Amino acid sequence: MEDCLFCKIAAGDIPSKKLYEDEQVVAFYDIAPQAKVHFLVIPKRHIPSAAALTEEDGALLGHVFAVIAKLAREQGLDNGYRVISNVGEDAGQTVKHLHFHVLGGEKLPV
Known part of the structure; x- marks a missing residue:
């Protein structure tokens, strides 16, 4: 999707502090961390949210x-x-791009 921030990050058009990348996903640190460790994992393919997922x-x-x-x-x-x-x-x-926040490195509030 042309105007999607995460599609641009996945394509390398917008820089990010990457942790991992392969042919399907990209992982990078969150720019506004909510925990000592906070990174995101996104699919490279544009999927608007978990609500758009199918069994495929x-x-x-x-x-x-x-x-x-x-x-x-x-x-x-x-x-x-x-x-x-x-x-x-x-x-x-x-x-509006499926992404997973991963937070840790400290005791998180319940």
Whole structure:
């Protein structure tokens, strides 16, 4: 999508502090961290939100969560971490591209 911020980051048109990239996903640090460790994992393919996922996206989601687990280990999040995906404006989704926030590195509020 031409005007999508995360599509531009995935394409390399907008710089980010990348943690990981492969043919399907990109992971980068959040520009306004809400925890000691806060990064995002996004698919390169534009998907507006989790509400737009279908069963055909199962392999992609499995890959996303495998990448999240790998990066969490690399970031030392051995005591735990939180994975969040906001869906829609009422939930606080500000970028209409499926993304997963990974937060950790400290005791998170319940």
